[in-house]
Amino acid sequence: MSREELITMTRSLIAHGEADTMELADEVVRVPASAYTDPELFELEKKNIFRRLPLMVAPSCELPEPGDYKAMDICGVPLLLSRQKDGEVIAYLNMCTHRGNPLASGTGNASRFTCGYHGWTFKQNGALLGVASPQDFGAIDKAAHCLHRFPVYESAGLIWATLDPKSQLSIPDYLGGYENLLDAFGFKDWTLFAQRTLSGPNWKTAYDGYLDFYHLPVLHKDTFGADFFNRANYFFWGPHQRLSSPSKFAQKTGSDEMLDLSQMSDDELPDDALTQGVWTIFPHISIASFYGGGQRGAMISQLFPGDTVGESYTTQFYVMENQPETEADVKSAHEQFDFLEVVVRDEDYATGKRQHEALQSGLLPEVLFGKNERGGQVFHQWVEKLINASDGDLLDLFAPEQREAAG
Numbered sequence: 001m002s003r004e005e006l007i008t009m010t011r012s013l014i015a016h017g018e019a020d021t022m023e024l025a026d027e028v029v030r031v032p033a034s035a036y037t038d039p040e041l042f043e044l045e046k047k048n049i050f051r052r053l054p055l056m057v058a059p060s061c062e063l064p065e066p067g068d069y070k071a072m073d074i075c076g077v078p079l080l081l082s083r084q085k086d087g088e089v090i091a092y093l094n095m096c097t098h099r100g101n102p103l104a105s106g107t108g109n110a111s112r113f114t115c116g117y118h119g120w121t122f123k124q125n126g127a128l129l130g131v132a133s134p135q136d137f138g139a140i141d142k143a144a145h146c147l148h149r150f151p152v153y154e155s156a157g158l159i160w161a162t163l164d165p166k167s168q169l170s171i172p173d174y175l176g177g178y179e180n181l182l183d184a185f186g187f188k189d190w191t192l193f194a195q196r197t198l199s200g201p202n203w204k205t206a207y208d209g210y211l212d213f214y215h216l217p218v219l220h221k222d223t224f225g226a227d228f229f230n231r232a233n234y235f236f237w238g239p240h241q242r243l244s245s246p247s248k249f250a251q252k253t254g255s256d257e258m259l260d261l262s263q264m265s266d267d268e269l270p271d272d273a274l275t276q277g278v279w280t281i282f283p284h285i286s287i288a289s290f291y292g293g294g295q296r297g298a299m300i301s302q303l304f305p306g307d308t309v310g311e312s313y314t315t316q317f318y319v320m321e322n323q324p325e326t327e328a329d330v331k332s333a334h335e336q337f338d339f340l341e342v343v344v345r346d347e348d349y350a351t352g353k354r355q356h357e358a359l360q361s362g363l364l365p366e367v368l369f370g371k372n373e374r375g376g377q378v379f380h381q382w383v384e385k386l387i388n389a390s391d392g393d394l395l396d397l398f399a400p401e402q403r404e405a406a407g
Contacts, residue, residue, distance in 0.1 A: 157187025
């Protein structure tokens with residue numbers, strides 16, 4: 001079913017490419033400039049979006065082995081991911097149940113977690129194993145002092161968690177089958193080649209760029225070229241989006257040769273052609289395919305709000321179909337990843353930071369999203385909808401029957 005849906009999208013892109021057309025929104029949309037600069041709104045976004053909705057917290061290949069763990073802080077919430085002996089991933093609040101001290105930092109492999117403050121020790125599954133000097137501390141019920149768990153879900157080689165232990169929103173319901181399409185990338189069998197973290201502007205300013213091909217031949221004229229495409233058609237699964245250029249051509253993997261997809265049968269369409277473009281997972285993930293190091297790769301960009309309204313940070317994961325083996329392939333993969341750093345850091349995010357500084361003057365009342373910028377329109381509409389939604393509204397918005405009615 002997922003391949004059939006991918007083929008349907010591809011045939012639509014081919015038809016628009018042959019007709020030299022693109023799908024347009026109904027009108028130009030105006031967004032208040034304060035949406036990017038208002039500190040109170042920013043705090044509400046962190047609370048009602050990032051601390052309430054499912055977030056893609058790691059690619060599976062970042063924790064490939066039993067015992068692998070990852071600690072991170074998201075909008076003030078300390079999160080600890082741990083892969084169990086049976087392969088399951090559990091997400092914990094990274095706080096010792098004695099005094100709240102974080103148990104782990106960074107990444108590593110551990111069969112248990114020991115607090116560096118008083119020495120309380122927890123099993124890999126979060127159970128309290130031992131209290132230091134128990135004869136002095138006093139009797140407690142260990143079962144009542146296990147690590148607190150967050151809802152977690154792993155699918156398509158990606159790991160999601162919800163930073164609300166009491167959340168009733170099903171992560172699969174939130175994704176609405178979108179993860180089945182992402183499974184076409186094959187990430188569950190891929191490897192993590194490299195990663196880094198970049199500082200960026202306001203998180204929505206940064207995310208706007210991932211939803212926009214309009215800027216490519218202008219902002220990236222020195223990296224992608226001034227004749228690069230600037231049109232995108234958009235496909236939606238609730239707030240999650242895919243944008244891809246309307247064209248009948250796709251570059252053959254590992255070659256400069258262009259494939260004419262219109263001349264291929266459905267069975268002949270290659271997987272990488274079916275997944276070309278940018279795939280976004282609301283509210284903070286972008287996935288784009290590339291080729292380097294002699295094989296398929298993808299950059300997964302994981303964006304989070306920073307400490308203030310004008311700050312964000314993005315971790316870029318470069319995942320590959322296989323770990324490159326030869327010195328030439330390793331060099332080629334690094335060159336591809338380094339190129340993407342320049343594009344994002346020196347062009348996208350540098351521009352976004354200048355844009356944010358200008359918007360803070362308060363002299364521009366609103367910004368525009370054209371009919372050709374449908375992705376940005378939909379993104380901002382969902383942001384506004386979700387920051388104002390009650391917990392009950394969330395369940396209704398992402399209920400399976402709601403999707404079926406929309407379909």
